[in-house]
Amino acid sequence: MSLIEVKNLSLGYDNVPIFKSLNFEVEENDFICIVGPNGAGKSTLIKGLLGLIKPMKGKIIYNGLKQNFIGYMPQEIKVNSNFPASVYEIVLSGTLNRLGFKSFYTKSEKDLALKILKILEIENLKDKNFCDLSGGQRQKVLLARSLCSTSKLLILDEPSNNLDSKSKKDLYKTIVDLNKNHNITVIMITHDLDHNNLIGNKILSLREDNIFFGSTSDFVRSVHNE
């Protein structure tokens, strides 16, 4: 059964749609890459999936998944350059959606945060200040935070932006591993369209005149035919 069904969806701001009548389904264990030129509505679609903006038309149906149990990793966060926050504080804040009406973290939230730090191999950064980290380390911390809020679906908005190629590879390797070995469904916006080296099993390509949704191999074939 599909995890998310997007039906005839139109999204936009101030009554101006950015895209219209979008249809696609997210199956369990999918790894979907969203590609498209700037302004095509990639980030808008993600905001729609997260419920940060309301659909102008159409529906997003979540099957067996609460909307606020999606892990979200933003493109970048506009944070003060000397914001005092330790890695542990940030990662732990990802578990807030498990607290319900409780005000404080219990042992199970703290254990989860530590476990995820370990999976991503950043437990040594636990007490470091977020602002002292390198770009690649910061992205891993934000990835860890989003993993704390989900056990099923990760949504990533250009996670490799501003990273050097080594950190980029490292981060993609981690995400692929989460998808394969931890059964986490991934939806990721990416700019890296190296056709010989595509990751993920499906592609959603947003272009004004031409929306493509299908398997990665079909996408590569259609691009080559153009």
Next chain:
Amino acid sequence: MNSIIEMFSYSFMVRAFIVGILISLCASLIGVSLVLRRNSMIGDGLSHVSFGAFAIATILGFAPLEFATPIVIIVSFFILKLNNNSKIHGDSAIALISASSLAIGTFAISVTKGVNTDINSYLFGSILSINRTDLIISIILSILVMLLYIISYHKIFAITFDEDFAKSIGINTDLYNMIFASLCSITVVLGMRLMGSLLISSLIIFPTLSSMQIFKNFKSVVISSVFISIISFIIGLVISFIYATPTGATIVIMNLIVFMIFKVISYLK
């Protein structure tokens, strides 16, 4: 030592002492998020709004605290709305609101004959102005601020650090922003009597800025801000009593000294 004993023999000093500690505590808690979200101007704006509201309350013969608190809360919601609206620049809007309130307050006081109000005490604070009712209201409201802050602490952290993420995991950020704006308003209104409208915002901003020089995680910044704020207040109050200096200004200077010390320590580290 004798002068400290003498200080507490005056009931107005005891009231100022209690109210001051509570306000310092609340202001430093509120300050951490305001400063980190680059919203310190909101604190400043609200203090001017409460000046206007106090002036009008005095003229109309209303109780100042009861009159000013709801007005400042409403204005703070309005400022929140402005901040979320990308078409208007939040900071210039706040500057407009704050200058207008200051002007309206001053105007209202000066045209009303027969009202013996000292503008100075509103602008720079006066420890003599705190009466028993103020004391009781201050205690109740500061306890409210502290409780709400402690209960929402982790959510406040998440929203301060990354509002979009907080929203995406289902935290009602609009609600928490409103709660936070109310807490900020209450703190500013309470602190205005003591610190004056021109100085209260420093109580909000200084402790956080000082703590950030040395401490690198959120929890320790919050705790250190509370301590800095309370200690600066107590020392400032005692000095102002002994040397007959203006209380509000003395407290701000204490905060400034702490800031400079912390700054030096951060360089030495």
